[in-house]
Amino acid sequence: MSEIVNFRTRSRDEVVDLTGHVRRAVESSRVREGICLIYCPHTTAGIAINEGCDPDVARDLLTVLDGLVPQQGPYRHAEGNTAAHVKAVLCGASQAVAVADGRLQLGQWQSIQFLEFDGPRERRVLVAVMEAGS
Amino acid sequence: MSEIVNFRTRSRDEVVDLTGHVRRAVESSRVREGICLIYCPHTTAGIAINEGCDPDVARDLLTVLDGLVPQQGPYRHAEGNTAAHVKAVLCGASQAVAVADGRLQLGQWQSIQFLEFDGPRERRVLVAVMEAGS
């Protein structure tokens, strides 16, 4: 029912396009009608559905987030990655997309993006595809 | 299993209440126990669950978002709607609500709102109602 996508990020802030992986997971699941959950099990990264044609949109997103949640606090948490935790909460740990007729119901300009806020790190994303009951 | 709600927004920033549409979609689905996913296939709009009794709450939300993510950058993305993309990511492309005894499990003060950040445009929202397996 679920697949794990493993990858390595290369910088502190980075966007990794998962759309192709997720489409293939939906196809190989053979689910016809249901829901696909793309889930990030990390606390310093998130999942977004975002414009994916122009990579500058995601770069602008990272820049805006950096302005909203400064890397240097003052913060209580002493590990130096508080900003990454906060950004992860603001963007969300998962996204859900409907599956109909065996196809992921993404909009024309939508991509599924892994948002790294505390790289470089080894990361994984869970793609769970569930058939609706009947 | 899913319905599409079509509508036209009339200004750049706008809140469209979808609660009635979603309730009717749940009723006509005849799903008794499951999950309802309200999904926005656009990248410059989002879906929120928010207070819906006082329309000023949603107006304040739009104003706060405008302050957090200024319309004028500097941004790399050249189409002039970067702020709309960022707001869409912050609010989310979808919301999920449980269905129990055939009814949407919204809280007393909760409404399901489409948040337009780059109107006016023709928009559509997907309402997918899925029965739990057994």
Next chain:
Amino acid sequence: MSEIVNFRTRSRDEVVDLTGHVRRAVESSRVREGICLIYCPHTTAGIAINEGCDPDVARDLLTVLDGLVPQQGPYRHAEGNTAAHVKAVLCGASQAVAVADGRLQLGQWQSIQFLEFDGPRERRVLVAVMEAGS
């Protein structure tokens, strides 16, 4: 299929860890493969998946949110809790986590947190565990 967790918050801003409650709800549901939706039916509180080992991470989150969305407006909404509504939208009314082999698929450092933005209040959270169809 669903359980309700009731509790009382004690200050305006507060984080309540729901992870144990949610794990027990998944176990008692006997769902093997599916999805767990943790849903907040209130409009001045939200649900986050966040680092839970160091309580300072959640405290920093509340502080950052307070800086981004000031308690005092100017706001149109006259009840004095506009900031709480906006924070609730930014963090989200629900979180979804996959269930596999009867276990909640949370990452190692992830906790499920109720975020109170307008306490103290009596609160409840809906935990809906749904089996995937087959």
